[in-house]
Amino acid sequence: xxxxxxxxxxxxxxxxxxxxxxxxxxxxxxxxxxxxxxxxxxxxxxxxxxxxxxxxxxxxxxxxxxxxxxxxxxxxxxxxxxxxxxxxxxxxxxxxxxxxxxxxxxxxxxxxxxxxxxxxxxxxxxxxxxxxxxxxxxxxxxxxxxxxxxxxxxxxxxxxxxxxxxxxxxxxxxxxxxxxxxxxxxxxxxxxxxxxxxxxxxxxxxxxxxxxxxxxxxxxxxxxxxxxxxxxxxxxxxxxxxxxxxxxxxxxxxxxxxxxxxxxxxxxxxxxxxxxxxxxxxxxxxxxxxxxxxxxxxxxxxxxxxxxxxxxxxxxxxxxxxxxxxxxxxxxxxxxxxxxxxxxxxxxxxxxxxxxxxxxxxxxxx
Numbered sequence: 199x200x201x202x203x204x205x206x207x208x209x210x211x212x213x214x215x216x217x218x219x220x221x222x223x224x225x226x227x228x229x230x231x232x233x234x235x236x237x238x239x240x241x242x243x244x245x246x247x248x249x250x251x252x253x254x255x256x257x258x259x260x261x262x263x264x265x266x267x268x269x270x271x272x273x274x275x276x277x278x279x280x281x282x283x284x285x286x287x288x289x290x291x292x293x294x295x296x297x298x299x300x301x302x303x304x305x306x307x308x309x310x311x312x313x314x315x316x317x318x319x320x321x322x323x324x325x326x327x328x329x330x331x332x333x334x335x336x337x338x339x340x341x342x343x344x345x346x347x348x349x350x351x352x353x354x355x356x357x358x359x360x361x362x363x364x365x366x367x368x369x370x371x372x373x374x375x376x377x378x379x380x381x382x383x384x385x386x387x388x389x390x391x392x393x394x395x396x397x398x399x400x401x402x403x404x405x406x407x408x409x410x411x412x413x414x415x416x417x418x419x420x421x422x423x424x425x426x427x428x429x430x431x432x433x434x435x436x437x438x439x440x441x442x443x444x445x446x447x448x449x450x451x452x453x454x455x456x457x458x459x460x461x462x463x464x465x466x467x468x469x470x471x472x473x474x475x476x477x478x479x480x481x482x483x484x485x486x487x488x489x490x491x492x493x494x495x496x497x498x499x500x501x502x503x504x505x506x507x508x509x510x511x512x513x514x515x516x517x518x519x520x521x522x523x524x525x526x527x528x529x530x531x532x533x534x535x536x537x538x539x540x541x542x543x544x545x546x547x548x549x550x551x552x553x554x555x556x557x558x559x560x561x562x563x564x
Contacts, residue, residue: 307347307348307349307350308345308348308349308350308372308373308524308525308528309349309350309352309370309371309372309373310341310349310350310351310352310371310372310373310374310375310524311351311352311353311354311362311363311367311368311371311373311374311375312334312335312337312338312341312351312352312353312354312375313334313353313354313355313361313362313363313374313375313376313377313378314332314333314334314337314353314354314355314356314377314378315355315356315377315378315379315380315381316332316333316334316355316356316357317356317379317380317381318333318379318380318506319332319333319506322506324507325506325507328506328507328508328509328512329506329509329511332353332355333377333504333506333511334353334354334355334377335353336511336512337375337377337406337511337517337520338351338352338353340511340514340516340517340518340520340521341375341517341520341521341524343517343521344517344518344521344522345521345524345525348525349524352367354367356378356381356384356385360386360389361385361386361389363389363392363393365392368392368393368396368401369396369534371396371401372401372402372528372529373401373402373403373404373524373527373528374393374396374397374401374402374403374404375403375404375405375406375520375524376403376404376405376406376409376412376414376415377406377407377408377409377504378408378409378411378412379407379408379409379506382411382412382413385412385413385414387413390413390414390417393414394414394417394418395536396496396534397414397418397493397494397496397498398493398494398495398496398536398537399494399495399496399534399535399536400494400495400496400529400533400534400535401496401534402496402497402498402499402524402526402527402528402529403418403496403497403498403499403527404498404499404500404501404520404523404524404527405498405499405500405501406500406501406502406504406520407501407502407503407504407505408505409500410423410425410465410467410500410502411423411424415500418491418493418498419467419468419491420468421466421467421468422466423465423466423467424464424465424466425461425462425463425464425465425466425485426460426461426462426463426464426483427459427460427461427462428459428460428462428481428483429459429460429505429507430459430460431457431458431508432457432458432459432460432479432480432481433454433455433456433457433458433479433480434454434455434458434460434477434478434479434503435452435453435454435455435477435478435479436452436453436454436455436475436476436477436487436488436503436515436519437451437452437475437476437477437478438451438452438474438475439473439474439475439476440472440473440474443472443474443490443526444522444525444526445474445488445490445499445519445522445523445526446474446475446522447522448518448522449515449518449519449522450515453503453513453515453516453519455503455508455510455513455516457508457509457510458503458505458508458510459505459507459508460479460481460483460485461477461483461485461487461502462479462481462483462484462485463483463484463485463486465485465486467486467489467500468491470486470489470490470491471489471490471491471492472489472490473486473488473489474488474489474490475487475488475501475519476488477502477503485502487501487502487503488500488501488502488519490526494536494537495534495535495536495537497526497527497529498527499523499526499527501519501520501523503516504516538550539553540552540553541553
């Protein structure tokens with residue numbers, strides 16, 4: 199019998215059920231660990247990493263109207279960290295995650311731009327019912343809910359001027375998230391080149407679901423990025439294969455998504471720098487659903503769950519992964535710059551000189 203058991207037996211502990219707090223829907227082993235004599239007396243801090251237990255996603259695409267999003271273990275909750283009512287009857291507990299620091303040691307916000315094609319929501323009533331103000335806003339709310347005051351999140355869509363991705367917007371964006379599907383070909387090559395340059399210069403990129411076939415992702419990967427698929431109201435289990443990675447922090451193993459489109463191998467991408475998640479489906483297929491890449495000075499995270507026909511971007515664990523991906527992709531570079539070929543004098547490791555090509559610099563090289 200441990201100290202807590204003794205305190206419970208002697209009446210020194212009061213069951214939280216008397217204050218409206220219970221263990222319904224929580225992991226049985228966690229509830230058992232905090233119980234004595236069949237009564238719940240406490241909960242381990244780790245249970246705050248599983249907000250999905252208050253969500254009911256059905257195979258028909260419906261969902262419950264109440265979600266409790268809670269901070270990760272070890273997070274510091276600010277004075278603003280309290281339960282706040284949100285849209286659609288959802289409840290979220292705002293709490294910032296680990297803050298980035300500037301060179302002077304001050305906290306730096308992560309500036310996120312959530313880009314969405316926003317075509318299915320306009321043309322298909324079922325999608326509009328699931329995402330009445332667009333998938334991009336559902337993703338935005340999820341990032342805000344998990345990162346709290348640590349992030350500022352804006353949105354942009356395909357039909358905005360320059361697709362909402364002007365030079366000014368990208369220059370002020372630490373991480374860009376990308377969801378596209380039906381209109382990849384309508385994305386301007388000029389804008390794609392602009393995004394590509396910013397990624398190589400250090401902007402983070404989080405590519406979601408069918409964004410695997412976007413111009414920007416295929417350009418960065420250098421492959422077709424094709425895959426096997428089936429749109430058939432399937433169940434997806436997202437298995438963590440790299441639990442030590444920051445993107446997997448606080449994520450349950452596995453994430454269960456009751457209704458989803460099937461993505462399967464072969465996924466024609468380069469070998470990922472890191473493989474974090476693998477998904478399995480009821481047809482027996484498997485898929486590398488969470489991968490990271492580095493291109494130039496930029497960090498890229500691809501995460502596959504999120505077909506438009508299902509409420510996947512209302513699933514708190516999926517949103518948690520995306521928020522973790524944003525935080526990881528932001529990095530800590532204080533200056534955005536393309537990798538540059540510079541010439542260094544003997545013994546000088548710090549002051550490179552501009553180099554334009556062998557013939558242009560022939561005299562100086564001699």
